[in-house]
Amino acid sequence: MTLLDLQDLHVAIPTERGLLRAVRGVDLRLAAGETLCLVGESGCGKSLTAMTLMGLGPKTAQTRSGRFTLLGQEMAGRGRAAWKTLRGRGLSMIFQDPMTSLNPTLTVGRQLTEGVIHTEGLTRRAAEARAIALLERVGIARAGQRLGQYPHQFSGGQRQRLMIAMALMSEPKFLIADEPTTALDVTIQAQILSLLAGLQRDLGLGLLLITHDLGVVAAIADRVAVMYAGRIVEEGSASRIFRRPAHPYTAGLMAAIPVPGRTPRGTPLPAIPGRVPGLIEPIAGCAFCERCARGETLCAARPPSDVALPDGRVECHFPAVEIVQ
Amino acid sequence: MLVYLLRRLAVALCVCVAVSALSFGLMFVVGDPAVAIAGAGGSARDAEAIRHAYGFDRPYVVQYLGWVGHVLRGDFGQSIYFNMPVTEIVRARLPVTAILGGVSFTLALVVAVPLGIVAARKPGGLTDRLALLLAVTGQAVPSFWLGLMAIVVFGVWHGLVPTSGADTWQGYILPVVVLAYSAMPAMMRITRSGMIEVLGTDYIRSAEAKGLPTWQVIVGHALRNAILPLVSLAALQLGVLLSGSIVIESVFALNGLGRLAWESLLRADLPVVQAVILILSLVYVVLTTAADLVNAWLDPRIRGVR
Numbered sequence: 001m002t003l004l005d006l007q008d009l010h011v012a013i014p015t016e017r018g019l020l021r022a023v024r025g026v027d028l029r030l031a032a033g034e035t036l037c038l039v040g041e042s043g044c045g046k047s048l049t050a051m052t053l054m055g056l057g058p059k060t061a062q063t064r065s066g067r068f069t070l071l072g073q074e075m076a077g078r079g080r081a082a083w084k085t086l087r088g089r090g091l092s093m094i095f096q097d098p099m100t101s102l103n104p105t106l107t108v109g110r111q112l113t114e115g116v117i118h119t120e121g122l123t124r125r126a127a128e129a130r131a132i133a134l135l136e137r138v139g140i141a142r143a144g145q146r147l148g149q150y151p152h153q154f155s156g157g158q159r160q161r162l163m164i165a166m167a168l169m170s171e172p173k174f175l176i177a178d179e180p181t182t183a184l185d186v187t188i189q190a191q192i193l194s195l196l197a198g199l200q201r202d203l204g205l206g207l208l209l210i211t212h213d214l215g216v217v218a219a220i221a222d223r224v225a226v227m228y229a230g231r232i233v234e235e236g237s238a239s240r241i242f243r244r245p246a247h248p249y250t251a252g253l254m255a256a257i258p259v260p261g262r263t264p265r266g267t268p269l270p271a272i273p274g275r276v277p278g279l280i281e282p283i284a285g286c287a288f289c290e291r292c293a294r295g296e297t298l299c300a301a302r303p304p305s306d307v308a309l310p311d312g313r314v315e316c317h318f319p320a321v322e323i324v325q
Numbered sequence: 326m327l328v329y330l331l332r333r334l335a336v337a338l339c340v341c342v343a344v345s346a347l348s349f350g351l352m353f354v355v356g357d358p359a360v361a362i363a364g365a366g367g368s369a370r371d372a373e374a375i376r377h378a379y380g381f382d383r384p385y386v387v388q389y390l391g392w393v394g395h396v397l398r399g400d401f402g403q404s405i406y407f408n409m410p411v412t413e414i415v416r417a418r419l420p421v422t423a424i425l426g427g428v429s430f431t432l433a434l435v436v437a438v439p440l441g442i443v444a445a446r447k448p449g450g451l452t453d454r455l456a457l458l459l460a461v462t463g464q465a466v467p468s469f470w471l472g473l474m475a476i477v478v479f480g481v482w483h484g485l486v487p488t489s490g491a492d493t494w495q496g497y498i499l500p501v502v503v504l505a506y507s508a509m510p511a512m513m514r515i516t517r518s519g520m521i522e523v524l525g526t527d528y529i530r531s532a533e534a535k536g537l538p539t540w541q542v543i544v545g546h547a548l549r550n551a552i553l554p555l556v557s558l559a560a561l562q563l564g565v566l567l568s569g570s571i572v573i574e575s576v577f578a579l580n581g582l583g584r585l586a587w588e589s590l591l592r593a594d595l596p597v598v599q600a601v602i603l604i605l606s607l608v609y610v611v612l613t614t615a616a617d618l619v620n621a622w623l624d625p626r627i628r629g630v631r
Contacts, residue, residue, distance in 0.1 A: 056530055088536020095534075100527040105549050105624050114545070115535030150625040163531070170536065 003174040003206040004030040004053070007066035011045070011052055014060055018280040022048050024230035028208075032173060035200055035207040037217040037238070039253070040227035043276060046210045047096075049227075050178045053208070054093050055083025071174060088119045092172035094196075097183045098159035102151035108162060109147030116169050127169075134165040138195060157188035164196065174206045181216065193219060214257050218242055223312070226250045229277055229287035236312030246307075246314040248292045286317065294318050329621055329628045337614045344606040345396070348599050349389050357381075361593055362405060401600035406592045411600045414585065419604075421491055422581035425573070426566035428497065429504035434559060437509045438552070441516025442543065445551075448521055456517070460510035468507045472576040475499045489578035500577040504570055508562050515558050519551035526550075553620055560616035564609045 011023035023045040030036050038046045051057040068076035071090045095101045103111060113127035135143035138161040181189040197220040200207045217224055221238040234247040245251040252272040274291035289299040304317045352358050359376035376382050401411035444456040480488035487496045524547055532546045571583040582601055589597040621628035
């Protein structure tokens with residue numbers, strides 16, 4: 001079953017300096033039980049894409065798209081209110097910062113159970129039983145007692161476990177995780193990720209994981225979508241993208257990952273020169289053109305068209321040749 | 326929670342002692358009370374006799390403790406002007422101010438909170454602008470003028486309500502509305518700004534992500550956090566309203582505490598002034614303590630949950 005079939009999503013946000021075209025034609029597909037990682041640097045539009053999928057984008061955002069099927073419902077052209085039938089009913093999300101994502105004045109038990117009490121009409125007792133089971137599953141000891149505690153009585157890593165449990169309370173089919181480890185210590189990051197990967201496998205979740213950490217991607221992705229300046233510039237299987245990136249931007253990202261033992265000590269890590277283009281002025285050609293080693297006149301003049309790959313697609317006038325048949 | 330409660334009550338008790346000492350000291354700051362009681366025609370010997378009769382020649386501490394002892398038994402002494410017990414005078418005036426203040430406060434709160442919430446949902450929207458207009462008007466228009474206009478329009482022209490006095494409950498309508506209108510804006514605006522801040526937080530987004538209906542997100546999640554600053558402000562506002570508005574009570578000819586305090590000051594009727602000040606200070610102590618306890622109930626971090 002296809003959980004998400006999204007074509008040509010555009011999201012623009014009015015600002016004082018003009019209309020910010022933050023998402024400029026994104027295509028995404030996700031099948032049940034699949035893990036798709038959306039990667040890209042800060043400001044490339046990946047969080048905004050996720051929020052739009054959740055119906056929680058900025059109220060002022062102007063959104064349009066082609067086909068937009070989410071959990072079997074057609075969402076194209078529908079307002080934020082339409083998501084009320086999806087959130088907590090098959091669609092769930094884990095947010096970036098667990099320190100601020102829990103209500104400080106309500107008990108953890110109330111925050112875990114209130115969603116399903118409303119959406120499924122569960123009794124408090126039944127909802128608490130489910131919460132206790134999930135808290136134990138995400139690794140919180142003495143779960144029954146801890147339901148009566150408040151968020152500030154939990155550490156950062158524990159709070160992200162709470163957030164994961166909270167997102168899973170409604171037994172979703174489609175889980176969006178927006179940089180779930182960014183706010184955590186490195187040691188905790190690994191624990192949370194392996195927890196997330198385990199849950200995804202056990203529960204057969206469709207997982208859309210948004211991150212800018214390529215180490216994370218390598219560990220748990222089935223497929224990877226690389227986002228740059230509001231567009232998905234390359235998409236393919238995780239194994240291929242890491243070994244043979246087709247887009248120069250993807251290649252630049254991969255080259256910037258230090259590998260212990262192979263990356264020489266004391267030398268600067270390779271970096272992609274230049275800066276992300278502003279998204280207020282329309283971009284005529286390829287958005288990556290100015291930073292690209294292969295940038296030519298053609299790149300600046302015409303937007304690149306899709307090139308099909310055996311495992312996905314790439315959007316480049318001059319993709320890495322060896323994989324294009 | 327118990328530790329927090331005890332600590333707050335201990336602080337409140339200390340404030341009570343300090344306030345009582347200050348209102349007792351008032352007697353002596355203003356001048357020699359014996360001379361004041363003797364009056365303009367009294368001789369030095371009269372004053373001396375009064376000083377001895379009232380015990381003003383005893384050490385201050387002894388006098389203070391004696392006074393506190395009487396106050397605790399509800400005895401504030403004799404009014405110099407009315408020549409009757411202060412307690413009786415205050416007891417006659419207190420209900421008027423309590424009704425006026427209590428009802429005005431309730432009305433102001435009942436209007437301010439929903440209006441603040443609705444305004445915060447769409448800042449800059451039509452409702453928000455209208456609410457702001459209402460608030461600015463309430464803050465800018467002096468209540469004596471508004472009171473007089475209300476009397477002219479509703480009392481004199483239309484004859485809907487009595488123009489003055491509190492003999493019937495209808496007499497309270499205009500003063501309550503006018504007083505509530507002066508108290509409402511600050512509470513509305515603090516609710517609005519608190520709500521705007523809270524509605525932008527991550528945990529509200531989490532609540533929405535769970536699929537909760539909007540009213541449950543607003544009442545169950547946002548309001549509880551947004552009204553924390555309102556609670557403290559509301560306690561002070563209620564204090565102000567319960568201390569009796571001299572202006573409103575004068576305009577509507579209501580015999581409340583505010584007017585009593587004002588008139589007694591003019592008459593140098595110090596025992597009455599002393600009693601009113603002490604009572605009102607205690608009202609503030611009770612209200613601020615109550616506000617702290619309400620906030621502790623709302624927010625586990627305040628009550629020291631570890």
